[in-house]
Amino acid sequence: MRYFVFLACLLAIWTVAVDAQETELKHYPLDDVSGLITQSDVSIDKDVTSDGKGSLKATASQPRVVRLFETGDLGVDNARLIYRARLKTEDLKGQAYLEMWCHFPGKGEFFSRGLQNPLSGTNNWVTEETPFFLQKGEKPDNVKLNLVINGTGTVWIDDIRILRAPLK
Template sequence: MRTFGSGDTPITATGVTADDGGWRIERTDAGAVPLFEVPLPGVERTILTYRARMKASDVKGKAYLEMWVRVPGRGEFFARGLAQPLQGSSGWATYEIPFFLSEKGVRADLVKLNVAFEGGGTVWIKDVELLKAGLRS
């Protein structure tokens, strides 16, 4: 559906720098770092998957992928990669989180892709993808 590479500019500039074919994200405290937003014209009955390769250095607590999906008239809903977090220091690995938009007639119009931190540390992220797969009836 959409792939982000070194030619794309993340939403957040503070603490985010181009590095190693992707971006280095440095945080001194807890919080989410917004990276990209993807408009979704009338997407329904689908599985959205946020996938990326990440590595970590000196992460305090956990860092993980976070995806927010906006549904007009209903609000924003999230998926977080708490089952597959980065902790401490680690090498490159692939991480992904799904969001199931399964209710018929419910249409999302925007997806926000973030990296969330429970504490400080450094995370590198690259090969960022937002994938879409239809749900069977």
């Protein structure tokens, strides 16, 4: 019995340690449109929100890429860069997912898309994320954060976080 308690404690400590390995680099609460790149066919929805302070509602009458933010230089390499956000959809015909473009000096832009868990149809709030694996010396000097609506319908996005985690 004592052994199992010990194991459970170890597991709890390990879980906390793993969570603590994520460091928040940027937080975009999406409570207003400040800093937002795309200003057309988007609005702040104060009623439908994941963090209780408003979310960004984007409608698509045809497939579109909603350009949200650019981070600038994050000063990060040798890490897993995570783009995480809360998403909700309504009557989405097609797919919605997060997209991140990392720009590297002298090399150009490379993307990471959350195509493993794309949303379609109607969904309540879910956490979506897409990672970018940065090897040692791979330091993006800008990161673009997009919401891709590859179809038609309504998508809400809220509480965007950019996190750094160890490479696996």
